[in-house]
Amino acid sequence: MTGTPGHRAGREEPPPAELREAMARGLMEQFPGVRVWYGEATGAWWAMVPLRSGPRLVEAETFQQLRDAIMSVRSRG
Numbered sequence: 001m002t003g004t005p006g007h008r009a010g011r012e013e014p015p016p017a018e019l020r021e022a023m024a025r026g027l028m029e030q031f032p033g034v035r036v037w038y039g040e041a042t043g044a045w046w047a048m049v050p051l052r053s054g055p056r057l058v059e060a061e062t063f064q065q066l067r068d069a070i071m072s073v074r075s076r077g
Contacts, residue, residue, distance in 0.1 A: 034047050045059070058073060
């Protein structure tokens, strides 16, 4: 397998660290109680979403997919 270590083939380059942090903060403000981060080792976006049934860990390839996934699990949660 070739490519940058920690990044899956076919993924877009991640935004710069400062922008990723600002994006994560924005989602955490939009969804209080949700913890959001970009996984340097995985090259994926992650969120820990608190639900009545217990916390749920969500992974997505893109920031927008993570936002959509958070909304989806919260609506079902």
